[in-house]
Each structure stands twice: as structure tokens, then as C-alpha cells.
Amino acid sequence: MARAATTSDVFNAIAEPRRREIVDLLALGYRRDVTELVRKLKIPQPAVSKHLRVLRKVGLVTVHKAGQRRLYELNAEELKPVHDWIQHFEQLWTDHLAGIKEAAETTAQDLAARNRSAPGHQRHSKE
Amino acid sequence: MARAATTSDVFNAIAEPRRREIVDLLALGYRRDVTELVRKLKIPQPAVSKHLRVLRKVGLVTVHKAGQRRLYELNAEELKPVHDWIQHFEQLWTDHLAGIKEAAETTAQDLAARNRSAPGHQRHSKE
DNA sequence: GTATTATATTCCTATAACAGAATATGTCAA
């Protein structure tokens, strides 16, 4: 099997930066037509239309026909699954709980390993 | 160009449900070895290792060698970009602000269009 | 009608994903 389709769920849809930009633009509350989005994003119109198609398919935006224009509107509710998932981790960013967590999991073995290397955080190891 | 690599940023990395599950398991604060993750996830060990590799590359997890085991630990800070982005929309879910937004964007044109069709929300049009 | 504007779709190509199976690497124990 290949990677899950971008249209399979919101997580996949918003993985693409341009689509997040579109969502950002629509988040201001105004309906925007495609031409306006093209101007703001500075990418070709077909590209915008294709991104909008993905966003439509996952329900993140809705369209309203207005003459030859299509006014796009954000349906922010569809972002809720992302919000709900990410919120579980919010507490892990506070130094307070991070300390508790650290203390809870610190074993003698961990301490030994920590003393061999630098004690400071060394994030972003990237493989 | 193809779709952005899963390792290109956190948004792409967490688009895969199994990887979110791994993050969830690690979020409890304990370091877990791969075998433990395999047991919980009920997917083949190579699959888990491959998912962990992606998570490592984007900095979402760190590894600590412990004998022949690798203890994986969540680095929740890397989730912050997702949290920051999604939080901008939180207010849009409250009915209160949704009403304000609706009022702000309602123009004569919108009203005309709305009167022609149903006035209620019709979300999830899916194309 | 024709021309123009707005938007969507199609075709093409290069890239990379994920799953599965097999295999490699590394560590411990006897």
C-alpha cells in the first residue's frame, strides 16, 4: 500500500504547507474567491484549485457559488480532531510537569547513562 | 515534485495514524523499548522501527541505548508548531465567535444567495 | 453569436510513501 491519501483525513490534508496557508487565509472569517487566494499565495491558479479540492474533500472548506466566482469558506470544526489530539500533550510542555515526569522515570540506569554523556537536553538528534 | 517527505516536518510525520499512536504511547511519560511498542500496537517489528525512524528524524522522539534495547522517549516540544497553528482556530469553534464572524461577513450578496438556498449550515459537502 | 474572465480538470513526470518479506546488525549469555 502507498501513503494514505491526502484526502483520507484532516491530518493528511494539512500536512501540505500551502493548504495550511489557505486555511490561514480563510480563517479570518471572510469568504474568498479563488483569484484572491491566487494573488495572496502567489502560486498558479490550477495549483490553488487542486489544493482547494483536497480541502473540500476532507470537509475543511465549503464553496458558495456567486456568479462565475466560487467563494470559499473555512469549516474550522473539521480541525477539531487535530486540536483534540494535540491538546493531550500541552501539559508536557510546561516545565512543571516535565520535571515530575523526569523524576518519575529516572532510574539508576538512566542516571548512569546521563553521567557518561552531557546532562543537558540534546534535542533534534536527527538520526 | 512528489508529496513532501514524511520526515520533512512534524505535520507530515504525524499524518500517519500509527505514528500518532506511538506518540500517544510515549506521551505517558515512560520510556518504552521497541518490543513493548510492538506488543501494544500489534504490528510487525520492522514497521515499528520504520515509524520510529521517521519520528526520530523530525525530532519527535529520542533514543537511549540500554543494552540491546533502545528506549524511546517523546520529545513533545516538537509538537508545538502543530499546537500553535491549530490554536489559532480554537475561537472559531465557539458558537459565540462563530456568530460574530457570520455577522461580519454577511453582505447583501451573501444574503441573496442564502435566501435562494437553505439558510442552515450544510457542512461536509465533499466535492 | 464571440471574447473575456473565473475556475476546474486532465495529462505527464519524478518522487516517495507504506506494506511485506527477508536479511543485517548488535548485544547478551552460556
Next chain:
DNA sequence: TTGACATATTCTGTTATAGGAATATAATAC
């Protein structure tokens, strides 16, 4: 050393992407 265990990597096949260019569809204006 040999073997058992833990984890990572490689290979293959299928699938879907995103970009670019061209084209199609639809609505408006003249």
C-alpha cells in the same frame, strides 16, 4: 564461539502525490 534475542535496514511492488502545461467548463460582457 555459538546461539538467542532486540532492533534496524534493504528490497520489491503498488499507489498517490505535487508541479507544470495545456485544456476544459462555466459565467459574464459586448
